[in-house]
Amino acid sequence: MSNLLEKCCLIGESVGGDPTHFMIERALDDLGLDWRFLSFETAADRLAEALAGADALGFAGVRLRGTLADKPPAIASRTERARRTGRITHLTRHDGVLQGDDATGPALVEALAEFGDPTGKRVVLLGAGGAAPSIADVLVECGAALVAVADASSDRAAAVVLAAQTQRSDAAPKDSLACEVRPLAWEGDWLDLPDHVDWVVSTASWPKSDNERIAKVIAPELNDSHVVIDLGIGSNRSPLQLAAAGRGATVIGGLPVLVAKTALAVEAWTGLEVDRAVLRDAAEEFLGV
Structure with missing residues (x-):
């Protein structure tokens, strides 16, 4: 038996301002585990090499940050969800092999638990980039009534819709709930939400310079019946969050999703239950909120 300490790491293109390292170190300490957690920066085109190195060095787990999670290399070992x-x-x-998984969808469901599960919900997904495929996937899996994908690029929205529709077709024999999955026209400064929407989920998958403009486009469509989830992370409330709150909508930032996603990763590595409050306190301390 080796007397070396277990190792896990964070890999990203820019990890300096990310709270993940601080959060995971706090979680490991709270669990009483004398593990080592490291952070590494690498370019997206070197990620396959970085993962091969982590695998060869016996790392117990790896957390991918930001865009590296969106377009990972085609590794052989993945969960069905990640595929x-x-x-x-x-x-x-x-x-003995590192297996990839995608915790974004389950983390969203966990973060929204106080507002019910997605079953029967009518959801608009703003932005077809970033986490959009993960969110659409879990909404279909959980039996949402509607998943409408809005993006300035109709091709990108169509790709997310097609993937989700394929999953719905595969699940149809097992699930009597019919989930309507369709694109939603978003043309410049015009967006018309469908009737009776419950949740509006922003992937924040656009340049930050567009935040103010997009918030102004969406705000007139919102009211106090909506729950607005903005997956962006920051020390201040985003323009969308401020605009939604001004319209009376219930607003949730990206922090609860980050907490759940990080907890699910650490639980997968260690087999132990992670205290979400420990992770949230660490993230808030790091971000100064």
Whole structure:
């Protein structure tokens, strides 16, 4: 038996301002585990090499940050969810090999638990980039009534819709709930939400310079019946969050989703239950909120 400490790491293109390292170190300490957690920066085109190195060095787990999670290399060992979404948020060593998984969808469901589960919900997904495939996937899996995908690029929205529709077709024999999945026209400064929408989920998958403009486009469509989830992370409320609150909508920032996603990764690595409050306190301390 080796007397070396277990190792896990964060890999991203820019990890300096990310609270993940601080959060995971706090979680490992709270669990009483004398593990080592490291952070590494790498370019997207070197990610396959970085993962091969982490695998060869026996890392127990890897957390991928930001855009590296969106377009990971085509590794052989993935969960079924990661295969469907094409994304990997973390990898866990199983049978001597690092296996990729996508925790974004389950993390969203966990973060929204106080507002009910997605079953029967009518949801608009703003932005077809970033986490959009993961969110659409879990909404279909959980039996949402509607998943409408809005993006300035109709091709990108169509790709997310097609992937989700394929999953719905595969699930149809097992699930009597009919989930309507369709694109939603978003032309410049015009967006018309469908009737009776419950949740509006922003992937924040556009340049930050567009935040103010997009918030102004969406705000007139919102009211106090909507729950607005903005997956962006920051020390201040985003323009969308401020605009939604001004319209009386219930607003949730991206922090609860980050907390759940990080907890799910650490639980996969360690097999132990993670205290979400420990992670949230660490993230808020790091971000100064």
